[in-house]
Amino acid sequence: MLYTLIWVWVLLPIWAQASQEHFNRNDNSKQLQFEKYSFNRFELKHYRETVKDLFHFAHENYLQKGYPYDELRPIACIPKTRNFEDPDDEITNDVLGNFSVTLVDSLTTLAVMNDRPKFAEMVKLIEDTFPNKFNIDSTVQVFETTIRIVGGLISAHLYATDPSKKVYLGEEYKGSLLQLAKDMADRLLPSYLTLTGLPVPRINLRSKFDPISVESVSENNVAAMVSPIFEFTMLSYLTLDSKYADVTRYAMNKTWALRTELQLLPMSFNPQSGQCYTPISGVGASIDSFYEYALKGAILFDDDGLLKIWQDAYNSLNTNSRADWFYTNVQSTTGQLQTLWIDSLSAFFPGLQVLAGDVEDAILKHMLTLKLWNTFGGVPERWDFQTLAAFEKKKEFTPEDIKSFVPLEWYPLRPEFVESTYFLYRATRDPFYLNVGVAILESLQTRFKHECGFGGFQDVTTGEPQDRMETFILSETLKYLYLLFDVDNELHSTRDNVVFSTEAHPMWLTPKMINNYEQNKYFNDTVYREHLRACRKRDRKSALHENERTFMGGKLLRFAKSLFTADQEPTKDISTHAQPEPEEQPDASKPSVYEQMCFPVDFAAPHTDKPQWLHSHLLSHFDRLFEIDRRYNSTLIRPKHMQNVVPMELQRGFYEKWAHDKFAHSRPMPSTEALEIVLDLPGECQLIRLPDGSIHRETLGGRNKIRLEKIEPGKIDVYGRILDPQLFVSARCKDVFKSTCDKIDRLYTPSLLYRATVLNGINLPADANLTINRKTVFKTQREENTFRDLFGQNSYNQLMLECTPIINMLMQ
Ligand SMILES: *[C@@H]1O[C@H](CO)[C@@H](O)[C@H](O)[C@H]1NC(C)=O
Numbered sequence: 043m044l045y046t047l048i049w050v051w052v053l054l055p056i057w058a059q060a061s062q063e064h065f066n067r068n069d070n071s072k073q074l075q076f077e078k079y080s081f082n083r084f085e086l087k088h089y090r091e092t093v094k095d096l097f098h099f100a101h102e103n104y105l106q107k108g109y110p111y112d113e114l115r116p117i118a119c120i121p122k123t124r125n126f127e128d129p130d131d132e133i134t135n136d137v138l139g140n141f142s143v144t145l146v147d148s149l150t151t152l153a154v155m156n157d158r159p160k161f162a163e164m165v166k167l168i169e170d171t172f173p174n175k176f177n178i179d180s181t182v183q184v185f186e187t188t189i190r191i192v193g194g195l196i197s198a199h200l201y202a203t204d205p206s207k208k209v210y211l212g213e214e215y216k217g218s219l220l221q222l223a224k225d226m227a228d229r230l231l232p233s234y235l236t237l238t239g240l241p242v243p244r245i246n247l248r249s250k251f252d253p254i255s256v257e258s259v260s261e262n263n264v265a266a267m268v269s270p271i272f273e274f275t276m277l278s279y280l281t282l283d284s285k286y287a288d289v290t291r292y293a294m295n296k297t298w299a300l301r302t303e304l305q306l307l308p309m310s311f312n313p314q315s316g317q318c319y320t321p322i323s324g325v326g327a328s329i330d331s332f333y334e335y336a337l338k339g340a341i342l343f344d345d346d347g348l349l350k351i352w353q354d355a356y357n358s359l360n361t362n363s364r365a366d367w368f369y370t371n372v373q374s375t376t377g378q379l380q381t382l383w384i385d386s387l388s389a390f391f392p393g394l395q396v397l398a399g400d401v402e403d404a405i406l407k408h409m410l411t412l413k414l415w416n417t418f419g420g421v422p423e424r425w426d427f428q429t430l431a432a433f434e435k436k437k438e439f440t441p442e443d444i445k446s447f448v449p450l451e452w453y454p455l456r457p458e459f460v461e462s463t464y465f466l467y468r469a470t471r472d473p474f475y476l477n478v479g480v481a482i483l484e485s486l487q488t489r490f491k492h493e494c495g496f497g498g499f500q501d502v503t504t505g506e507p508q509d510r511m512e513t514f515i516l517s518e519t520l521k522y523l524y525l526l527f528d529v530d531n532e533l534h535s536t537r538d539n540v541v542f543s544t545e546a547h548p549m550w551l552t553p554k555m556i557n558n559y560e561q562n563k564y565f566n567d568t569v570y571r572e573h574l575r576a577c578r579k580r581d582r583k584s585a586l587h588e589n590e591r592t593f594m595g596g597k598l599l600r601f602a603k604s605l606f607t608a609d610q611e612p613t614k615d616i617s618t619h620a621q622p623e624p625e626e627q628p629d630a631s632k633p634s635v636y637e638q639m640c641f642p643v644d645f646a647a648p649h650t651d652k653p654q655w656l657h658s659h660l661l662s663h664f665d666r667l668f669e670i671d672r673r674y675n676s677t678l679i680r681p682k683h684m685q686n687v688v689p690m691e692l693q694r695g696f697y698e699k700w701a702h703d704k705f706a707h708s709r710p711m712p713s714t715e716a717l718e719i720v721l722d723l724p725g726e727c728q729l730i731r732l733p734d735g736s737i738h739r740e741t742l743g744g745r746n747k748i749r750l751e752k753i754e755p756g757k758i759d760v761y762g763r764i765l766d767p768q769l770f771v772s773a774r775c776k777d778v779f780k781s782t783c784d785k786i787d788r789l790y791t792p793s794l795l796y797r798a799t800v801l802n803g804i805n806l807p808a809d810a811n812l813t814i815n816r817k818t819v820f821k822t823q824r825e826e827n828t829f830r831d832l833f834g835q836n837s838y839n840q841l842m843l844e845c846t847p848i849i850n851m852l853m854q
Pocket residue numbers: 110111126140178179
């Protein structure tokens with residue numbers, strides 16, 4: 043099973059590389075042009091070194107002005123510490139345990155950058171910092187401490203002990219990092235000793251539950267309940283003590299068992315009772331790393347159970363939450379749209395989709411985050427995509443206007459956008475993503491660099507900087523950026539399955555480690571063994587309730603709504619680029635990277651003839667480039683502080699540089715309206731995806747969410763075609779309609795028809811039919827009749843919604 047996952051990694055890059063080499067070999071005269079456009083190794087080195095310098099700048103400052111405290115404030119140049127006065131200040135204290143977290147979390151970035159001397163020095167410093175291990179009187183969040191401290195230490199331990207790695211420490215290293223990781227895990231693990239086996243969110247590192255109030259542990263989110271599984275299972279492999287793996291795996295199983303019948307997980311629960319707190323589901327904050335670790339755990343631990351969880355969860359997301367440009371938050375019991383905003387954290391999802399093999403959709407979703415970045419200069423913590431008619435006429439926008447669609451306004455330099463950019467580059471090798479990386483790098487150099495380090499925006503609507511350098515800036519943001527440019531990094535050529543933790547700590551298992559674990563693992567800690575046994579006993583008692591899930595077959599759950607109403611007519615100029623923007627003038631005063639090259643070439647020569655392969659293949663064929671701007675133009679308004687910034691933009695200048703004229707075209711925005719229906723039928727939906735991308739369906743059974751497009755003559759459909767009045771000729775005939783419709787006269791000359799365009803998140807090809815095979819789907823004539831009465835069917839076998847035919851939904 044796991045092969046399918048791994049193939050994506052292996053196949054795509056090889057294909058891309060091969061085609062580039064082909065051009066290089068055969069056409070020397072064009073090679074240099076090629077290099078200019080798609081980043082040669084000198085440029086890559088330049089950018090890589092720049093990232094490294096930025097990292098060292100902030101890291102050194104932390105060591106001098108922040109250490110031994112948890113963080114350094116990049117503007118004030120003083121430590122940011124735990125709030126010692128107010129132990130109940132959870133926002134601060136959840137992460138800052140007074141355990142030098144920046145020091146620990148940034149360690150593997152040094153390893154990734156192959157900086158052996160500094161890595162060795164920091165390992166030593168960590169040994170000296172924690173002579174009593176983590177015997178500290180701090181109440182901290184289990185999830186945050188696991189991913190930053192335990193994960194950071196384990197990954198660094200892997201580097202230190204793997205002779206194939208450049209920072210391998212050999213004899214001088216005696217396993218101190220692993221001992222520290224184990225010590226921390228032992229202090230966190232009691233959080234699982236609840237009635238349900240689900241962890242509480244917080245624990246005191248010295249006295250366990252002692253000073254903790256009931257309120258502070260009565261709610262835990264799904265991401266936090268399952269996530270330690272990845273780090274803790276790694277710890278089991280390394281220590282042979284399987285209690286870490288088993289306790290967290292039980293919690294993963296248990297959490298997944300709390301899903302709704304739509305296979306969606308509500309975002310938070312009471313870990314003591316298993317009762318649901320927040321019934322919405324999505325891919326952002328509170329639930330993100332549940333998906334991440336289901337898939338990543340499946341790969342790293344070769345675990346089919348986790349793979350099944352990922353597949354079921356992802357399928358359900360695609361059915362219920364997938365929109366064109368993002369995943370929305372939905373009600374976990376009904377699948378209904380619940381919020382009109384998305385989280386900054388959800389920007390990680392395209393990276394995960396790449397890992398799962400869904401590169402095509404990842405490209406789309408990543409584009410939206412790019413748009414947010416270009417508009418606000420960062421990715422606001424929350425963006426409200428509701429179209430605001432009130433702004434249509436406005437010319438000037440105040441920060442308050444902009445706040446109306448940025449309900450959470452900060453951007454703490456989170457890594458998720460860089461992470462997805464990195465994964466997409468690895469999968470496509472398209473220079474477009476390197477270019478995105480350069481834009482991010484430039485922002486880091488110019489807007490986010492302060493006296494002592496990096497800080498994001500306190501408020502993207504005003505540009506006010508944030509005087510905080512969260513540890514993920516050094517451990518993730520800069521690491522992924524470095525890896526993007528470091529195409530030959532040892533992680534990219536290893537034979538082990540390297541998987542990044544949610545905090546970007548690389549993890550891998552060699553066959554030797556796996557064998558050793560399988561043969562010698564033990565679980566003799568009676569506290570946890572008894573606890574799991576008791577949990578399982580309670581599970582068996584309540585198993586009766588588990589089977590009460592009833593089938594909702596035959597019912598048509600209609601919650602049709604105009605979700606995707608196009609908010610404007612397409613502009614006349616539909617076949618070329620978007621509205622012309624003033625040309626960007628290259629900044630002549632800036633030293634060029636080409637100056638560092640060791641061969642003289644006139645790079646300033648204009649490129650009149652642009653061969654196809656100079657360009658971003660992706661952008662050349664991406665025909666929905668401007669759809670985001672048009673669809674969301676009232677919530678993508680640049681705040682003042684961004685107006686003079688020239689961000690990397692999908693504008694004309696950018697587009698001309700990166701896309702080939704011959705292939706580049708922008709599909710017009712659909713002007714049709716859309717609505718969604720949910721069909722709950724007996725049986726299963728069997729879809730086969732053909733190699734050409736089209737969908738072949740055997741029969742339409744089970745629960746299906748279908749997007750219908752209202753097609754009206756003269757409008758532009760979702761395939762970018764003007765709808766031909768001819769389509770309606772046959773519809774004018776009387777036999778299109780069922781007899782019950784005959785009574786309503788006006789329906790004889792319909793002004794609209796319906797067509798299904800999206801099935802369970804999958805875009806259907808323009809001429810696809812969805813067929814219900816009644817013999818397979820309906821068991822009795824009565825079932826079939828009930829359904830027919832609900833829907834109606836005309837003599838072309840087309841189903842009908844309120845007497846209007848759905849021209850590509852057939853019942854045969
Ligand atoms: C916090 O850490 C610092 C530096 O290690 C130490 O001096 C101080 O005693 C610690 N404070 C508390 C309350 O643990």
